[in-house]
Structures are given as C-alpha cells and as structure tokens.
Amino acid sequence: MSRTLARMLVACSRWIVPEESRDEWRREWRAEIDTLAASGGSAWRFALGAPRHAWALRRAAWSPASALADVRFGVRWLRRRPWFTVASIATLALGIGATTGMFSVVYGVLLKPLPYREPDRLVQLYETNPLFNWTEAAVAPGNVISWRERTRTLDGIAWYMASSTRASGLSSVTLAGDDPSRAQALAVSANFFDVLGVAAARGRTFLDGEDTPGRHRVIVLSHEFWRRQFGADPAAVGRSLTLNGIAHEVIGVLPAGFQFDRRETDFFIPLPARVDDLRAVRVPHIFRAVARLKPEATLATAQTDLSAIAADLEREFPKSNKQMGVGLAPIDDWFVGPSRRPLTLFLAAVGLVLLMACANVAGLLLSRADERRREMDVRAALGASRRRLIRQLLIESMIVAAIGTALGVAIGAAGVRLFLDQAPAGLPRVDDIGLNGAVVVFAAGLAVLTMAVIGLVPALQAARRDVRLGSGVRIAGGPQPLRRLLVAAEVAIAVVLLVGTFLSARSFGALVSRDPGFEIAGLTTVRVSLPAQPYGNDGRASSFYEEVLSRLRARPAVKDAGAASVLPLDGAGWTGELFIENQPGVHFRELRHRSITSGYVETMGLRLIAGRSIAASDRDGAELVVVINETMARRFFANQNPVGQRVAFDPPSPAVRWRRIVGVVSDEPQESLGTPILPEVYDAEGQEEFRELAIVVRSGLPAADAIAEIRRAVRDVDPALALFDAATFEERVGRSVARPRVAAALVSAFGAIALVLAGVGIYGVAASAVASRAREIGVRLTFGATTADVLRLLLRQELSVVVIGLAIGGVIAALAAGVVSAMLYGVSAHDPVSYTAAAIALLGVAIAALVVPARRALGVDPAVTLRNE
Amino acid sequence: MPRLPGLASLHVLQALARGVEYGFDICSETGLPSGTVYPALSRFERDGHVRSFWEDAARAHREGRPPRRYYRISAEGRRALETMLADLGVAAARRARPARTRS
Numbered sequence: 001m002s003r004t005l006a007r008m009l010v011a012c013s014r015w016i017v018p019e020e021s022r023d024e025w026r027r028e029w030r031a032e033i034d035t036l037a038a039s040g041g042s043a044w045r046f047a048l049g050a051p052r053h054a055w056a057l058r059r060a061a062w063s064p065a066s067a068l069a070d071v072r073f074g075v076r077w078l079r080r081r082p083w084f085t086v087a088s089i090a091t092l093a094l095g096i097g098a099t100t101g102m103f104s105v106v107y108g109v110l111l112k113p114l115p116y117r118e119p120d121r122l123v124q125l126y127e128t129n130p131l132f133n134w135t136e137a138a139v140a141p142g143n144v145i146s147w148r149e150r151t152r153t154l155d156g157i158a159w160y161m162a163s164s165t166r167a168s169g170l171s172s173v174t175l176a177g178d179d180p181s182r183a184q185a186l187a188v189s190a191n192f193f194d195v196l197g198v199a200a201a202r203g204r205t206f207l208d209g210e211d212t213p214g215r216h217r218v219i220v221l222s223h224e225f226w227r228r229q230f231g232a233d234p235a236a237v238g239r240s241l242t243l244n245g246i247a248h249e250v251i252g253v254l255p256a257g258f259q260f261d262r263r264e265t266d267f268f269i270p271l272p273a274r275v276d277d278l279r280a281v282r283v284p285h286i287f288r289a290v291a292r293l294k295p296e297a298t299l300a301t302a303q304t305d306l307s308a309i310a311a312d313l314e315r316e317f318p319k320s321n322k323q324m325g326v327g328l329a330p331i332d333d334w335f336v337g338p339s340r341r342p343l344t345l346f347l348a349a350v351g352l353v354l355l356m357a358c359a360n361v362a363g364l365l366l367s368r369a370d371e372r373r374r375e376m377d378v379r380a381a382l383g384a385s386r387r388r389l390i391r392q393l394l395i396e397s398m399i400v401a402a403i404g405t406a407l408g409v410a411i412g413a414a415g416v417r418l419f420l421d422q423a424p425a426g427l428p429r430v431d432d433i434g435l436n437g438a439v440v441v442f443a444a445g446l447a448v449l450t451m452a453v454i455g456l457v458p459a460l461q462a463a464r465r466d467v468r469l470g471s472g473v474r475i476a477g478g479p480q481p482l483r484r485l486l487v488a489a490e491v492a493i494a495v496v497l498l499v500g501t502f503l504s505a506r507s508f509g510a511l512v513s514r515d516p517g518f519e520i521a522g523l524t525t526v527r528v529s530l531p532a533q534p535y536g537n538d539g540r541a542s543s544f545y546e547e548v549l550s551r552l553r554a555r556p557a558v559k560d561a562g563a564a565s566v567l568p569l570d571g572a573g574w575t576g577e578l579f580i581e582n583q584p585g586v587h588f589r590e591l592r593h594r595s596i597t598s599g600y601v602e603t604m605g606l607r608l609i610a611g612r613s614i615a616a617s618d619r620d621g622a623e624l625v626v627v628i629n630e631t632m633a634r635r636f637f638a639n640q641n642p643v644g645q646r647v648a649f650d651p652p653s654p655a656v657r658w659r660r661i662v663g664v665v666s667d668e669p670q671e672s673l674g675t676p677i678l679p680e681v682y683d684a685e686g687q688e689e690f691r692e693l694a695i696v697v698r699s700g701l702p703a704a705d706a707i708a709e710i711r712r713a714v715r716d717v718d719p720a721l722a723l724f725d726a727a728t729f730e731e732r733v734g735r736s737v738a739r740p741r742v743a744a745a746l747v748s749a750f751g752a753i754a755l756v757l758a759g760v761g762i763y764g765v766a767a768s769a770v771a772s773r774a775r776e777i778g779v780r781l782t783f784g785a786t787t788a789d790v791l792r793l794l795l796r797q798e799l800s801v802v803v804i805g806l807a808i809g810g811v812i813a814a815l816a817a818g819v820v821s822a823m824l825y826g827v828s829a830h831d832p833v834s835y836t837a838a839a840i841a842l843l844g845v846a847i848a849a850l851v852v853p854a855r856r857a858l859g860v861d862p863a864v865t866l867r868n869e
Numbered sequence: 870m871p872r873l874p875g876l877a878s879l880h881v882l883q884a885l886a887r888g889v890e891y892g893f894d895i896c897s898e899t900g901l902p903s904g905t906v907y908p909a910l911s912r913f914e915r916d917g918h919v920r921s922f923w924e925d926a927a928r929a930h931r932e933g934r935p936p937r938r939y940y941r942i943s944a945e946g947r948r949a950l951e952t953m954l955a956d957l958g959v960a961a962a963r964r965a966r967p968a969r970t971r972s
Contacts, residue, residue, distance in 0.1 A: 031937040032891070
C-alpha cells in the first residue's frame with residue numbers, strides 16, 4: 001500500500017522533471033522505493049521528497065543562458081523577415097494604442113471616482129412638472145428650504161445658482177486691476193463643501209451663516225485659479241480680491257483636482273440670502289441642489305420621502321407648486337450621464353479592433369510556423385525537445401507582443417494628448433483624463449492577454465503536429481477552418497465599424513452644410529458685463545449699449561453693429577410661457593426668449609419678413625414691443641398678420657404687461673445647428689435692461705482688428721469694464737460642432753483601422769491557403785486546368801468567407817442601428833448609401849488583398865512543385 | 870565555490886565522505902528528508918563534488934531488485950568539505966574510509 005502510494009507520487013512528479021533526465025530520475029526513485037519497501041520502511045513518506053527534487057531539477061535546468069539564446073535566435077529570425085515583423089508589431093501597436101487611449105478617456109470620464117467624500121452617497125435634486133414638460137428642471141429656493149427642513153433621509157442639502165442647461169450657473173465677475181479681467185464664479189450655499197465632503201487645501205471653506213448678507217464677502221479659490229492669479233502664493237489666504245467693484249477676502253484654496261461639474265469655475269462665493277427670504281421664493285426656479293443621503297437611506301427611500309414632501313407643498317402652495325414633483329439622480333450620473341453611452345460604445349468598438357489585431361497577428365505567426373516546418377524537423381532531429389521548440393515560438397511571439405505593447409502604450413498616450421487638445425467643450429471631467437496608474441495596469445493586462453492569445457495559439461498548433469523527420473509524405477495542413485472563421489468575424493466587425501464611419505461622416509456633413517440662416521463671414525462678437533453699480537437702473541445700461549453701438553457704427557470699417565443677450569449657438573437661452581391676446585386657448589410653454597438692441601437684426605443679416613425690427617426708440621416708457629421669428633409666425637399666426645397683435649409672458653389678467661408684435665424676422669439657429677427651431681420672441685433691450693450683452697459687429701476687418709475696435713468703443717465709454725468671450729462666428733460655429741466632429745473623426749479612425757486589419761487578415765489566410773495547396777495547384781495546372789480555373793478555385797473559397805462576413809456584419813449593423821440613431825443628424829441609421837459604401841470598401845480591400853496570393857498561385861511552376869515531393 | 874543554502878547540505882556531504890552511498894541511506898544517516906537530500910545530491914553532482922553511478926544491473930537483478938544509483942564524493946568534493954568545515958571553525962574531519970559493502 002505504502003509502496004503503491006509512493007510510486008504514484010513519483011509517477012506524478014515525473015512530468016516536472018526536464019525531459020532529458022526524466023527516465024533516469026524515475027528509475028532512481030523507484031529503485032530506492034522498492035529497496036525501502038522490501039526492508040520494511042515507510043516508502044510513501046520517503047517519496048514525499050520526489051516532487052521537491054523534481055522541482056529542484058527543473059529550476060536548475062532553466063538557465064538564463066539558454067533562455068537568452070532563444071531570445072537572440074528569435075530576434076535574429078524576426079530581423080530576417082522585416083516586413084512580417086513590422087506588420088505584426090504595427091498591427092498590435094495600433095490595436096493596443098487605440099484601446100489604451102480610449103480606455104484612458106473612458107476611465108477619466110466615467111470610471112474614476114469623483115473627488116468628493118463617498119461620492120456614491122451624493123445625489124442631485126431636480127424638480128419635475130408634467131404641465132411644463134419639465135423632467136430635470138432647476139429648483140425653486142423655497143422648495144429647497146422646505147425639503148431641507150422636512151427631510152428624513154437626506155443628511156444635508158446644498159444649493160447653487162443654476163443656468164438653464166444642466167451645467168452649473170457660473171457667473172462672470174470682473175476682477176479689478178490695470179486690465180480688468182474676468183473670472184468664473186459659482187455662488188453656493190454655505191454648507192456646499194460640507195455636503196460634498198471636501199476640505200480646503202489651504203485656509204478653510206465657508207462657515208455656517210456666511211451665506212447671509214453682510215458676512216458673504218469671502219471667496220474660496222480653485223487650485224488652478226490660485227496658481228494662475230496668485231502664482232501659487234502660500235500667503236494668498238487673507239488677501240483681498242475686488243469683484244465687481246467690491247472687496248472680498250480670500251479665505252481658502254481648494255485641493256488640486258477638485259472640480260464641480262465643469263472645470264471652468266475659478267472660485268466659489270456664498271449665495272447671500274436669508275433663509276426666510278428664500279422660503280418665500282417658490283416661482284423662479286433658479287437653484288440647483290445636491291444632497292447627501294443619510295447612511296441608512298437609499299435612493300428609493302429618499303425619493304419616497306421627497307415626493308411626500310412635494311405633495312405636502314402642493315397642498316400648501318397650490319398656485320406655485322401645482323404638480324411640482326421632485327427627482328433624484330446619483331451625482332455621477334448627473335454629471336456624465338449624456339456622455340456615458342457614446343463613450344461605452346467607443347470602448348466596445350475599440351475592443352473589437354484590438355481583437356481583430358490579435359487575431360491577425362496570431363494568424364500571421366501561425367502561417368510562419370507552417371513555413372518553418374522543415375526547420376523545426378531538423379532541430380528536432382538534432383535533439384531539441386518539443387518543449388524547447390514550443391518555447392522558441394512562444395518567445396518569438398512574446399518579443400512581438402512586448403514591442404507591440406510598448407509602442408501601443410506610447411501611441412495611446414499620444415492619442416490621448418491629441419484628443420485633449422481637440423476635446424469638445426463640455427466633455428465632463430476632461431482634467432481627469434490622462435495616462436495614470438489604472439490605465440497602465442489595464443495596458444499591462446492587455447499585454448498579457450495579447451501575448452497569451454498570439455503566443456499560445458501558434459505554439460499549441462505547432463505542438464499538435466508531429467515534429468519528427470522522415471514521416472514520409474504528409475498532407476499539408478493549410479489554414480485551419482478556425483482561421484477562416486476568424487477572418488469572417490474580422491470582416492463582420494469591419495463592416496459594422498465602416499457603416500458607423502459612413503453614417504457619422506454623412507451625419508456630420510449634413511450638420512455643417514445646414515444653412516445657418518445668417519451670413520457667418522465677417523461677424524465678430526464680444527461680451528460685456530456691466531456691474532450693478534452704477535448701471536443698476538434708470539436705463540443706464542441701455543444708454544451705455546446704445547452709445548457703444550453708435551460709436552461702432554461710426555467707424556468706417558464697421559458695416560453694422562448690434563447686441564443681444566444670447567447669441568445663436570450659445571447653447572443656452574431663456575425659456576418662458578406665451579399667451580396671445582386674441583387666442584385665449586394658447587398657452588405655449590417652450591417659448592424662446594432673447595433681448596436685442598437696434599441693429600442686431602441687420603447685423604446678423606436676418607430677413608425682415610414683416611413690420612420692423614427693434615429700434616433705439618424702443619426704450620423704457622414707450623410701448624412694450626417684441627419681434628417674433630418665422631417659426632412663431634407660422635405656428636400661431638398662420639392665417640393672419642402677426643404685426644399689431646399683442647402677446648404676454650404671464651397669464652392674462654388686468655395687470656399683465658402686453659407686448660405688441662412689431663415685426664417678423666427669419667429664423668436663427670438657437671442652441672446648436674442641429675436642434676429644431678422653436679418659436680422665439682425678441683424683446684427690446686432698452687425695455688428689459690440686461691446688463692450683460694454680447695456685442696455683434698459685421699465688418700471686413702480681420703478678427704483681431706474687429707475685436708480691437710469693439711474694445712476701444714467700450715473702453716471709450718467706460719474704461720473699467722471687462723470684455724470676454726471674444727470670437728468670430730466662424731469660431732463659434734466650429735466650437736458648436738466640435739463634439740460631432742470629434743466623434744466622426746474617432747469613428748472614422750476606427751473604421752480605417754478595421755479596414756486595414758481585415759485586409760491583412762484576408763491576405764494572411766489566402767497566402768496560407770496558396771502555400772499549402774501549391775502541390776495541388778501544380779497538379780491541376782499540369783493536367784490541363786487553365787489559369788482561370790485556378791483563380792476561380794482560389795477566389796471562390798476566399799471570397800465566400802468575405803461575403804459571409806459582409807452579410808453577418810450588415811445584419812449586426814442594422815440591428816444595432818437603434819443604439820446610434822439618437823446621435824445621428826439628417827441621416828437614418830439604416831441609410832442605404834452608408835451600408836453600400838461599407839460593403840464596396842471591404843470588397844475592394846478584399847480583392848486587393850487577394851491579388852498577391854492569387855498571382856503567386858498562378859506563378860507556381862508545376863514542375864518545381866512536383867519535384868519537391 | 871558553490872553557495873550552499875545551509876547546514877543540511879553540509880551533513881549530506883559529510884555522510885558521503887564517511888562512505889554512505891545510497892540516497893535512502895544518506896537520508897537515514899543524516900535524518901534529513903529525501904526532499905532535502907536529493908536536491909543537494911543533484912547540486913553537488915552538477916558542481917562536480919560528487920559523482921554518481923548505476924549499480925551493476927546483473928548483480929542487482931540477481932538480488933531481485935532494480936539497480937540503484939549510488940554516489941561517491943570526489944576529490945574536489947573532499948576539498949570543498951574541508952573548506953566548509955574550516956569556515957565553520959570545526960577541526961578537520963577525520964577522513965573516513967569508504968566502507969566495503971561489496972566484494
């Protein structure tokens with residue numbers, strides 16, 4: 001019994017011993033065991049040492065010298081085949097580079113945890129209302145106060161100023177100095193940083209109560225602003241900063257890497273308001289709120305809690321809170337939500353590309369291994385063990401993989417840098433994107449994976465064959481069905497990516513060729529913000545703008561000038577309600593709203609369809625007037641002349657302020673080039689008193705000169721003002737289509753890479769096929785087959801694989817269409833032109849890839865082939 | 870001079886110097902487990918301190934057992950052993966005579 005056990009131990013451990021010593025080792029151990037058992041000793045206890053001995057022998061057998069020899073041999077072999085080596089490495093580098101780069105972006109934007117304490121416990125609060133089609137609206141201050149006082153599931157609610165988009169409402173403030181400059185500030189409640197769980201890196205954040213009037217002249221700086229404006233001065237805390245003419249004290253600096261929603265916030269100021277004052281404000285929805293869940297609360301329980309409070313508020317304030325509901329969303333969902341889907345799609349696409357690259361390189365190595373059969377046989381005859389030969393192949397594959405990965409990571413890093421330079425504005429957390437630890441680990445994991453795939457597959461394939469000389473005539477293996485399957489899969493993937501390429505290219509083309517409705521060339525704009533002192537009232541703001549505009553119009557180079565509160569493509573605008581005097585049933589809730597000065601319509605080149613545009617005489621005291629856009633005229637005044645009719649922005653009542661329509665102008669783009677145009681009213685700036693306007697100038701001057709003209713005109717009237725957001729309209733249009741442009745470029749890059757890889761894959765398999773069938777082809781040619789016959793034979797086999805791949809890919813693309821259709825403009829997800837173009841491109845590449853092997857097949861001299869047997 | 874991982878190897882070499890020849894015997898002489906003795910023997914052989922031989926097959930067959938492998942310390946090995954002992958401050962081991970186990 002003991003002896004049997006001992007023998008089993010030895011038998012199992014035998015395989016660990018290097019092949020050359022294996023038999024001898026076993027003999028020795030068995031002999032000892034037999035002797036021991038015969039003399040009555042405990043054989044199995046003795047045999048426990050066998051595995052250890054086996055391991056010791058194996059470790060001793062591996063010498064750095066032999067491994068080094070393998071590496072040297074491998075390098076030499078690779079260098080003798082430069083095309084193959086370069087192609088393999090380049091393929092891998094492309095695949096890994098694309099994947100690493102894309103993962104960097106996805107990690108930075110989607111995966112990296114937000115810089116707050118326990119960010120998964122933070123939620124964004126918003127209000128909903130079916131009456132106005134509000135799904136994620138800003139919140140009214142009074143409601144926030146009520147939630148704060150009555151909630152049982154939230155640990156703290158903080159609020160900040162909202163803008164009409166999802167983004168936080170940054171206000172531009174003017175910093176005093178020799179050259180007044182502008183900064184972006186976010187006004188927040190005093191507990192804002194406490195709720196987020198962020199402490200200042202220097203100094204402190206806001207104290208309780210610092211958001212009440214009188215104690216609110218304090219600032220917390222962002223790290224970036226502290227570096228830029230204060231030169232990272234450690235004594236910055238305690239210094240004074242003049243905002244909009246009022247001195248504020250710097251009380252703290254935030255840690256590097258902190259950002260809230262958008263990276264442009266330069267500093268944070270308290271929102272000065274007394275709680276009792278806020279409580280009464282329930283109609284204007286001007287805040288956004290974040291909150292922290294209590295430890296025992298969940299999203300669901302908090303939602304129930306807040307909905308109950310909202311129902312109570314509806315009863316207590318029936319006029320303002322009618323059907324006003326509350327919603328919560330996890331904060332990272334709120335920030336990055338819209339980007340999540342496209343980014344994940346990109347990552348999937350890139351993963352597919354990497355798979356293709358690996359499959360290709362594996363195939364290439366496999367075909368090389370086939371060709372090296374003779375060399376393998378000779379080496380085996382000279383005593384190399386099969387294990388040794390496999391190790392040789394493995395090492396060569398790993399050399400290719402290692403170099404490819406290193407290059408790939410470099411390419412990925414460069415790609416990320418390129419992407420960041422072109423990054424569309426509004427991509428959240430752009431600062432978090434970069435080559436960091438997680439990405440390096442990911443790349444290393446990728447490297448191991450690819451080495452396994454491309455290293456083991458050829459090695460195992462080689463092992464399956466009998467590496468012994470003189471086994472007589474052998475049927476050539478040729479490319480396995482597995483490789484053909486791989487090629488079909490590659491073609492399918494390439495089709496999907498190519499369809500995506502053409503779809504996004506056409507979508508982008510449709511977007512930029514859309515007629516913007518106004519003449520873009522020669523338009524320059526600069527924004528000006530007037531401080532409350534001294535422009536707060538009495539029409540001083542309007543006078544200021546009229547003065548500046550008339551100065552500008554007086555310049556010879558300036559053709560026209562005007563100003564507006566919101567420009568086309570600004571991405572944000574006011575939305576309000578519309579009531580029409582003689583149409584009592586109309587209550588339109590998505591009215592776009594802008595204030596313009598005289599000259600704006602002419603400067604932008606809008607068509608005046610009826611009536612007149614805003615004039616300088618439309619000032620405070622005169623009748624309230626508005627101009628409407630064509631869409632509004634068509635929708636609400638289809639059968640009548642809108643000019644002369646009256647509209648209001650509040651429900652009709654004796655006290656409501658009616659405004660008379662004095663003109664109709666052609667449509668202008670609103671949020672972006674692609675969004676459908678909504679009805680819009682332009683009211684007179686002179687009657688609305690906006691303090692911040694964008695001045696628009698049309699001239700023949702180059703951009704810098706035009707901006708200089710505007711600056712001079714402004715400074716001539718008031719030298720203490722800051723100007724910002726200077727740009728030509730060409731730049732603004734470019735910026736507004738930046739996101740679709742980057743997306744289209746990325747998809748096209750993937751499509752191109754996929755096309756090349758598919759071509760390489762097809763070539764590899766075809767070359768293998770020809771090589772293995774050389775004898776058969778020779779025989780056929782000898783016995784009278786024409787070249788056409790041979791070609792037909794070859795092409796039929798290879799092209800059928802491609803066609804199958806095309807069909808599969810086309811079906812997958814069509815099925816996946818629903819996923820991307822939301823991101824397309826002006827082209828359907830089943831656009832036949834794109835599908836056809838993709839198929840043609842692939843077929844073209846396939847045929848090109850087959851040319852070389854086909855010619856080689858025909859060039860085979862049958863006599864030579866037959867003689868080789 | 871091969872680097873020895875410990876006193877175990879020293880014991881093995883000493884046993885060999887005393888004339889113990891078979892793997893199992895070395896184990897029982899030194900009290901060390903086979904998992905220590907055999908790797909040491911392989912190492913010594915690689916470094917040339919020990920030579921191994923296979924027993925005459927005919928003889929073993931006559932005795933009804935498989936031929937065993939036996940080990941002998943070489944002259945080089947004896948020198949290495951002396952150096953090791955000297956390093957340890959032990960007086961030179963008495964030279965053992967190989968025991969005559971076969972006629």
